[in-house]
Amino acid sequence: MPDIHTTDAMEGWPANDPSAPISRERQIELMQTAEERVKASLEYWRSKPKVQRALRRPAKRITAATTCAAIALAITTAVAIMAFAAEKHIVAIDGDTIYVGEEKVRIIGMDSPETYQARCESERQRGHRATAHLRSLLASGAVTVRRQGRDRYGRTLAHVYVGGRDVARLMIEAGHAVPYHCPGGRCPRRIDWCAGAG
Numbered sequence: 001m002p003d004i005h006t007t008d009a010m011e012g013w014p015a016n017d018p019s020a021p022i023s024r025e026r027q028i029e030l031m032q033t034a035e036e037r038v039k040a041s042l043e044y045w046r047s048k049p050k051v052q053r054a055l056r057r058p059a060k061r062i063t064a065a066t067t068c069a070a071i072a073l074a075i076t077t078a079v080a081i082m083a084f085a086a087e088k089h090i091v092a093i094d095g096d097t098i099y100v101g102e103e104k105v106r107i108i109g110m111d112s113p114e115t116y117q118a119r120c121e122s123e124r125q126r127g128h129r130a131t132a133h134l135r136s137l138l139a140s141g142a143v144t145v146r147r148q149g150r151d152r153y154g155r156t157l158a159h160v161y162v163g164g165r166d167v168a169r170l171m172i173e174a175g176h177a178v179p180y181h182c183p184g185g186r187c188p189r190r191i192d193w194c195a196g197a198g
Contacts, residue, residue, distance in 0.1 A: 137162050137167055140162055
């Protein structure tokens with residue numbers, strides 16, 4: 001689920017909170033509603049006597065048909081852009097790092113066991129469990145990513161929320177991560193997962 005933020009464009013859309021994430025199901029529902037409104041609007045204008053007369057006249061037929069097609073195309077394009085934005089995949093690659101599309105994001109506020117550069121088999125196993133738990137969290141609701149800059153490895157640093165809940169806190173509460181903060185860019189030494197801590 002991507003980081004989708006919309007504003008009040010049509011009746012029934014989120015109006016009060018422009019940063020409110022929209023679930024994939026709600027996006028599909030809104031796209032279907034928009035499509036139905038385009039069809040209803042075109043049928044309405046085609047039923048008008050003036051438009052019907054204009055469509056019968058060769059010179060005006062092109063203008064009226066072009067206008068209707070342009071309106072339909074504009075609305076369809078807007079809906080398609082929303083759908084494309086919603087298609088950004090969010091994938092957990094370990095317990096504290098995700099990809100949002102092609103952007104690598106390090107989740108702020110936690111540190112989890114490594115999977116690729118684990119120092120022992122115990123850490124690797126814990127890392128795989130943390131990754132699986134993070135994936136289930138990301139699949140459980142609308143995801144919001146609040147970016148906070150970049151780290152020395154070029155990764156985006158961000159707070160990540162699922163259904164408005166802080167993912168770092170959820171991972172820590174589940175025992176798959178420990179608190180990890182870098183005030184002023186100075187990070188503490190990472191926990192030694194092989195020593196049995198955590």
